Amino acid sequence: MDFKHARGVFEDYLNGYDREDEKIKLKIIHTYGVVKSAREIGHRMHLNEEDQQLAELIALLHDIGRFQQLRLYNSFSPDTMDHAAFGVQLLFEGENPMISRFIEDRSYDELIRVAIARHSDFRLEGIQDERTLFHAKMIRDADKLDNCRVKLVDSVEAMIGVPQEHAGEGKISPKVWESCLRKEAVSSPDRITSVDYWVSYAAQYYDLNFKETWQIMKEKNYISRIIKRLEYKDKDTREKMEILEQQMNAYMEKILC
Structure with a gap:
């Protein structure tokens, strides 16, 4: 080879x-x-x-x-x-x-x-x-x-079709948030709002397979950096993104320990 x-x-x-x-x-x-x-x-x-x-x-x-x-x-x-x-x-x-x-x-x-x-x-x-x-x-x-x-x-706009300054607007759809609480990746048909797409980009990492991959994720602080790239103007959305960040980082630490 x-x-x-x-x-x-x-x-x-x-x-x-x-x-x-x-x-x-x-x-x-x-x-x-x-x-x-x-x-x-x-x-x-x-x-x-x-x-x-x-x-x-x-x-x-x-x-x-x-x-x-x-x-x-x-x-x-x-x-x-x-x-x-x-x-x-x-x-x-x-x-x-x-x-x-x-x-x-x-x-x-x-x-x-x-x-x-x-x-x-x-x-x-x-x-x-x-x-x-x-x-x-x-x-x-x-x-x-x-x-x-x-x-x-x-470009955020290239990824989800709206400018970065507007990408964090709106609320997280119920099915998307339910997937996050179950610590699962988000199913594509469940995404409705632009912020749903960004949530799904973070939640996909629940599907990682190897501890070595999580080590790199932690070293580069990828989860927090991706979640914090957008500004969330809706109070409920902002609070849920904070929960998601804490939950995913805790999930990562559990795997690495």
């Missing part, structure tokens, strides 16, 4: 897209951010070299379907395309599947396919093979870890 070779193939693939397009650029940055996150989590776990390389390869390819989604629809919306399913189709279907350009050894195909196909599922369920399950969890953690960076540096 040669990650350097795979990265070169990926770069050649990207040359078929407009690298100056802001959305393409953001997705490229995110891809390499997820690779970096997988590397950091894996190093903290002291993964063997084979699984470390495999985790980084999956991270490199996990969002390969996004680029065609942007070309066709100029949108990341799941209403336009299931980017994970399309990525799997792109990599594994046909007489000469694209995956063989990234890695010669085809014995990893099923593991890679499942990990990429399931990386954006609301819940990870039904994977019986232990190694496949590990890598499915790894890509989900690495993806969410880089999304912390995204939530702190990218």
Whole structure:
């Protein structure tokens, strides 16, 4: 397994897209951010070299379907395309599947396919093979870890469709708040207000799998920084966001202890 070779193939693939397009650029940055996150989590776990390389390869390819989604629809919306399913189709279907350009050894195909196909599922369920399950969890953690960076540096308006100064307005919808109190990620259909979306960006971290990921979350103080990025003008919303911050940080401390 040669990650350097795979990265070169990926770069050649990207040359078929407009690298100056802001959305393409953001997705490229995110891809390499997820690779970096997988590397950091894996190093903290002291993964063997084979699984470390495999985790980084999956991270490199996990969002390969996004680029065609942007070309066709100029949108990341799941209403336009299931980017994970399309990525799997792109990599594994046909007489000469694209995956063989990234890695010669085809014995990893099923593991890679499942990990990429399931990386954006609301819940990870039904994977019986232990190694496949590990890598499915790894890509989900690495993806969410880089999304912390995204939530702190990218445009709020680009993420939720309203300017940052208005994004914290309004109340948290009951179903969204119920998910938070249950210490669960928020289901997309339950989000109604702009602040619901921001709450869901924080609550997604209840779905992290590894202690090593939580260690990084704590070191970078990601939970508090994401929650505090917006100004919450409604008193009830402001109080609930304070509760959510305290609750999530306490949840993190419990895991780390």
